[in-house]
Every structure is written in structure tokens, then in C-alpha cells.
Amino acid sequence: MGSGASQGHGGGYGWGSTSVSQPSTEEIRTVSALFPGKAFISTVLEALDTKTRMTGGLVQRYLMRAAMAGMIVAIFYVTNFSLVAIFDAIPVGEATLAGVGKILGGLAFGWALVFIYYTKSELLTSNMMIVSIGGYYRKITAWRGLKILALCLLGNFLGGLLIALLYTLSTIPQGAAGEAMLAAVDVKLGYVGGGWDGYGDLFVRAVLCNFMINLAMLLIYNGFIHDDLTKTLSMIAAVFVFAFVGLEHSVANTVLFTVVGLNHGIDVLAALANVGVALLGNFVGGGLLIGLYYAYVNDDSHYRPTWTR
Numbered sequence: 001m002g003s004g005a006s007q008g009h010g011g012g013y014g015w016g017s018t019s020v021s022q023p024s025t026e027e028i029r030t031v032s033a034l035f036p037g038k039a040f041i042s043t044v045l046e047a048l049d050t051k052t053r054m055t056g057g058l059v060q061r062y063l064m065r066a067a068m069a070g071m072i073v074a075i076f077y078v079t080n081f082s083l084v085a086i087f088d089a090i091p092v093g094e095a096t097l098a099g100v101g102k103i104l105g106g107l108a109f110g111w112a113l114v115f116i117y118y119t120k121s122e123l124l125t126s127n128m129m130i131v132s133i134g135g136y137y138r139k140i141t142a143w144r145g146l147k148i149l150a151l152c153l154l155g156n157f158l159g160g161l162l163i164a165l166l167y168t169l170s171t172i173p174q175g176a177a178g179e180a181m182l183a184a185v186d187v188k189l190g191y192v193g194g195g196w197d198g199y200g201d202l203f204v205r206a207v208l209c210n211f212m213i214n215l216a217m218l219l220i221y222n223g224f225i226h227d228d229l230t231k232t233l234s235m236i237a238a239v240f241v242f243a244f245v246g247l248e249h250s251v252a253n254t255v256l257f258t259v260v261g262l263n264h265g266i267d268v269l270a271a272l273a274n275v276g277v278a279l280l281g282n283f284v285g286g287g288l289l290i291g292l293y294y295a296y297v298n299d300d301s302h303y304r305p306t307w308t309r
Contacts, residue, residue: 039223041133041298047221048134051127055148062122066155067162069121074163074255076112078172080105080243081184085176106243110236113213117220117235124152124251128283129214132291136299153251153279160255164262173263185260187246188253189270192277199277202248206281207289209247212238214286218294250278 054062087101116123131148134140140148167173173181191202216238220231242249257271 043221044133063155066122066152067159069116069123070156070159074160080109081180082177085180106240109243110239113235125210128287129291132287133295136295156251164259192270192273203281206248206278207285209242210282210286214290248278
């Protein structure tokens with residue numbers, strides 16, 4: 001959507017045909033300071049254009065991209081639990097090194113977002129931000145936005161399912177790692193069984209989770225970060241916070257429930273309820289608190305610079 005993103009609603013810094021004089025360098029800098037996220041919005045709308053085209057005539061390839069993201073999440077999430085289990089088994093006096101395992105596990109899991117970004121895979125929670133911004137600038141209909149998100153969720157699930165099926169042929173989800181995953185599932189399903197307080201806790205954790213994920217994507221898309229090292233560290237840091245604090249990610253939960261369900265069994269209805277609430281919370285955190293917020297604060301469609309007055 002490149003140049004098209006700067007037209008109409010939210011584009012062009014309000015420099016319409018009403019301009020009576022050419023802006024000075026200082027005036028241009030002033031407008032850029034007022035709306036510093038224009039590059040971010042432009043990049044997001046270009047990404048949205050690609051997703052819109054793929055979900056229109058290249059659905060199979062879009063699903064494959066989304067499936068790759070699900071596979072990456074499945075592998076790195078299990079790696080997280082494996083590290084937690086390994087260090088939890090190391091005694092230190094009357095305690096263990098479980099805390100160290102949690103830190104290392106969160107850092108390892110952070111690489112999942114890095115791999116997803118650089119493989120150009122499709123992750124549902126990041127797309128929530130992109131679709132929301134596209135909706136604000138009227139570059140996409142609600143139906144098309146929902147289609148993008150639904151296909152992405154399906155692809156993420158199918159990718160996670162494939163890895164989960166492969167896990168059933170191995171001992172990877174067994175032993176201490178399997179116990180760590182079971183313990184995590186108990187906590188996640190416990191929110192559903194905790195009444196309104198539990199649902200509220202789950203929702204807030206989901207909001208904060210995708211807020212962090214899309215905060216990292218904001219840093220990457222805004223054009224201020226140019227080196228790959230800083231981009232990588234931003235993504236790892238965001239995922240580390242969500243993994244270490246225990247925030248709720250709808251795709252990660254879907255993958256975890258699938259792995260545990262196929263290998264140990266699971267309460268399907270409770271798992272679906274968890275994912276449903278997590279989806280809503282993730283959309284608020286990424287789609288509204290990041291996407292809609294930054295779309296609005298960088299909308300210059302009603303701004304009239306002094307040289308046009």
C-alpha cells in the first residue's frame with residue numbers, strides 16, 4: 001500500500017490543495033515531531049496489503065506461512081519447559097535452580113518471535129495490531145480483517161498440531177518436561193475454574209501479553225531501529241516478559257494445550273474457554289492499546305499546519 005497509505009484518511013500531514021505557501025524545514029520538522037509514527041503506519045499498511053492479497057488469492061500459501069509460525073511456537077515453547085524442568089531438578093540446599101530455569105526458558109522462548117519475524121511467517125497476535133490499524137484508516141473491511149485473523153489462527157493451530165503429532169512419536173513431552181507442561185496447563189485451566197475473578201485474571205494477563213508482543217513490533221516497524229541485533233533483542237525482551245511473568249498468549253496456549261492433550265489428555269472445554277478469553281485479551285492488548293492507539297495519535301487528517309492557514 002506504499003504511497004496509497006498516505007492518501008485520504010490519516011495521510012499527507014494535512015498538506016492538501018489548500019496550501020498557500022511552501023513549508024519551511026523547521027515547519028516540516030515540527031509536523032514530524034507531532035506525528036513521529038507515520039513511517040510505522042506506512043509500513044504496517046504495506047504489510048496489511050500483502051496479507052489482504054494473500055488471503056484473497058493465495059490462501060493456501062498464507063495458511064502455510066501461519067502454520068510455520070505455529071510450528072516455531074510449538075518447538076520453542078517446549079524448549080522453554082524443558083529448561084525449566086532441567087534446572088528445577090538441580091538441588092541447591094533445600095531449594096532448586098527453578099528460577100534460573102525460568103529465566104533461561106523465557107529467553108529461549110523469545111527466539112520464537114525472532115524466527116517468526118525473519119522467516120516472514122504469520123502470527124495471529126501480531127496481525128491483530130496490523131488489522132486494527134488498517135481498519136482505522138479504512139484500508140480494510142471488518143469482514144476482510146476477520147478473515148485474515150481467522151485464517152491465521154487456523155494456520156497457527158495446524159502448525160502446532162503437526163509438531164504436537166510428531167511429539168507423540170518421541171519422548172520429548174514426557175518426563176520432567178512433560179510434568180512442567182502439565183503444571184502450566186493446570187495453572188492456565190485454573191483461571192477458567194476460578195469464576196469471574198479467574199476470568200478477569202486471565203483476561204488481564206492476555207491484554208498485557210499482546211501489549212508487550214506488539215510493543216516490540218512497533219519498535220521494529222517504526223523505522224528507528226535499523227540493525228538486526230537491536231531488533232532481535234527487542235523481540236526476545238518482549239517474549240521474555242510474557243513468559244517469565246506468566247502472561248497469556250492465545251497461540252502459545254493453543255499449541256501447549258494441543259501438545260499436552262495429545263500426549264496426556266486435557267479438559268477440552270476448559271482449554272477452549274481459556275483460548276477464547278485469551279483471544280479477546282490479546283486483541284485488546286495488541287489491536288487496541290497498540291494498534292488503534294498509535295493509529296489515532298499519528299492521524300494527521302484533521303491537522304492544519306500554520307502555512308496552510
